[in-house]
Amino acid sequence: MSSDIEARLGAAVQAYQASVDDFDRELARLMGVNETDLRCLEILIGGQDAAPSTLAVRLGLTSGSVTTMLDRLEKLDYLSRHPHPTDRRKTLVRITPRALERALGLMAPFLDDSRHIVAKYTPEQLELIIGFLDASRTTQNEHVQRLRAMPDQKA
16 A cells, blocks of 8 residues: 555544544533543443442443443433342443433534535445454554553553
């Protein structure tokens, strides 16, 4: 692959990531949460309950940090905690209808515009894009784990 296309692709991915970060930051601001709280809500938006331990792993947080985050989000009526249906020692977390409505209301214009973008591509082109994004995400996640395993550095 030519270095020109690699440079252009790298710049495009970097610019896209920056715009995603900007969108998430503004969404968090409007929802009255921090970006980690927003990421937790994004995980829960799919409609499936999650155990706090699962959220801790996904977010790279300690159990104490997850408890503090869940307390904060529960106080905002953005999530609720429920007993696990088969293990009474465990708790599951679920996004509330209020949080779901608020988040989707803020995201609806973006989701609508995204549908117009997707419509410009053939199914074959979209499969190629999906493959690229999946491979990129896998590599990114591997390096997130690598960084999480490194000790903190004091400046």
